[in-house]
Amino acid sequence: MPTTIxxxxxxxxxxxxxxxxxxxxxxxxxxxxxxNIGIELTDEHWKVLRFLREDYATQxxxxxxxxxxxxxxxxxxxxxxxxxxxxxKKMAYIAGLPKxxxxx
Amino acid sequence: MSEPLIPQFDDDTDDGERMLAIICSKxxxxxxxxxxxxxxxxxxEGVNTHLFFTFWGFDMIVKSxxxxxxxxxxxxxxxxxxxKDMRLPQAFAPAMxxxxxxxxxxxxxxxDIPEVPDFLDQIVAAGGHLWACRLSADMGKxxxxxxxxxxxxxxxxxxxxxxxxxxxLLFI
Numbered sequence: 001m002p003t004t005i006x007x008x009x010x011x012x013x014x015x016x017x018x019x020x021x022x023x024x025x026x027x028x029x030x031x032x033x034x035x036n037i038g039i040e041l042t043d044e045h046w047k048v049l050r051f052l053r054e055d056y057a058t059q060x061x062x063x064x065x066x067x068x069x070x071x072x073x074x075x076x077x078x079x080x081x082x083x084x085x086x087x088x089k090k091m092a093y094i095a096g097l098p099k100x101x102x103x104x
Numbered sequence: 105m106s107e108p109l110i111p112q113f114d115d116d117t118d119d120g121e122r123m124l125a126i127i128c129s130k131x132x133x134x135x136x137x138x139x140x141x142x143x144x145x146x147x148x149e150g151v152n153t154h155l156f157f158t159f160w161g162f163d164m165i166v167k168s169x170x171x172x173x174x175x176x177x178x179x180x181x182x183x184x185x186x187x188k189d190m191r192l193p194q195a196f197a198p199a200m201x202x203x204x205x206x207x208x209x210x211x212x213x214x215x216d217i218p219e220v221p222d223f224l225d226q227i228v229a230a231g232g233h234l235w236a237c238r239l240s241a242d243m244g245k246x247x248x249x250x251x252x253x254x255x256x257x258x259x260x261x262x263x264x265x266x267x268x269x270x271x272x273l274l275f276i
Contacts, residue, residue, distance in 0.1 A: 004109040017109040036110045065148060066216060066226065076229035085115040085150030093111055103141055104217050 007032045018093055022056065025096030033094045045082050045094075048074050052095040062092045062100040115150045123152040125268035127275045131160030133173040133208060133220070139276045140223045147230035154271070155227070156264045157255075158237035161276075162244065165236060165252045170221050175208045176201045221252075228254045235259050235267075 001020060003010045007029050012020045019025055019033075030049060034041045041049075051072035055063045065088050069076050083090035092099050124146045128139040139155060146153045163169040177183040178197040183204070185192055192200065209219070218226060228234065236251055236258045248258060259267075 002109065006108050013109055017111040036108065037113060065230075066218070069226070070216060076226050080230055086113050086148065088148050089111070089113065104144060104215070104223075 006036075018098060019096040020098075022053075022096055025053075029096065030094050033096065037090060037093065039083065039090070039094065041094075042082075044074075044078065048072065048079065048082060048091055049095045052091055052097060056095070056097050061102070062095075062097040064088060064100045064102040064104060065091075066104050067102070113150075121152055122146075122150075123154070123268060123271035125264070125271040125273045126153070126155045127264075127273070128155055128157050128161035128164060129159045130276060131163035131169075131173060133175040133205060135276065136161070136164050136173055136220050137212075137217070137223075139274065140220065140227065141217075142274060143227055143232055144223070144230065147227065147232050153227075153231075154233045154235060154264075154268055156235045156237060156259075158240050158261075162237065162240040162246075164220055164224070165234060165255055166244075166246060166250055167252060168250070170224075170252070171219070173205075173220055174201050175205045177204050224252065224254075235264060237261070237264075 001012050002015065003012050004017065005011070011024050011029070014020050031041055034045070039045070048068060051068060051074070052063055055067070055071065063072065065076060065079055068074050068079060068091070079087040079091070088100050124143070126139045126143050128136070130136065143153050143155055157165045163173060176197070177192050177200050178194070180197070181191065181194065183192050183197070184190060217223075224234065234252065234255045236255050238258050238260045241247065241258045248255070251258075
């Protein structure tokens with residue numbers, strides 16, 4: 001399994017660079033992951049990221065943009081503003097989770 | 105030490121930006137969804153997406169009809185009963201529109217797939233564009249006030265073709 005060095009640690013990732021072990025993630029690392037893709041985290045970003053982490057812990061799956069709206073309470077439009085163009089994948093990447101597998 | 109491995113989101117350039125044009129021509133509930141699901145997926149991948157509603161697909165954006173799209177198993181031999189692989193005899197199918205519609209809506213709701221109007225709300229919130237067909241409006245004697253407020257215009261087929269130059273196109 002490939003790994004990459006971030007924040008002075010060796011982090012297991014897949015071929016694209018998504019974390020493969022959610023437990024390797026912490027909030028400091030999220031800041032590094034966000035900076036990697038040009039995003040500076042604000043409180044609004046953190047609301048999404050914390051929802052994704054909590055939802056993954058109970059559901060075992062990464063929430064889709066639909067779920068982040070309907071369960072997490074963050075409107076679709078806001079998600080696109082916070083994580084431009086590809087919100088589902090960017091949110092998952094920064095939250096240290098796999099890409100969502102749901103279609104909607 | 106090597107550079108960290110970072111996913112390539114390929115979204116830092118607007119040159120040659122992908123565009124998807126979806127022509128929604130069907131008004132049956134089951135046939136409303138392919139365009140909505142694919143359009144929503146495209147928007148989530150940063151693709152500039154335009155939906156054009158024409159003929160029976162017009163019902164998806166008509167305010168008085170969009171909440172009541174129906175699903176009929178008539179003519180659809182792939183409709184299976186809850187017992188796996190058991191088919192609904194076609195002779196019974198024409199009478200089954202009501203229960204089949206209820207069942208499809210229930211199955212979609214269980215997967216948190218939004219109803220058609222909510223799905224269009226989500227598509228517009230994600231930056232999608234909705235267009236109505238001029239001929240369909242004229243045939244149905246319908247105007248802008250009959251349509252969802254977020255329909256950007258009632259346009260001709262030529263207008264749509266011109267607007268979506270270079271787009272990938274889906275006809276549903």
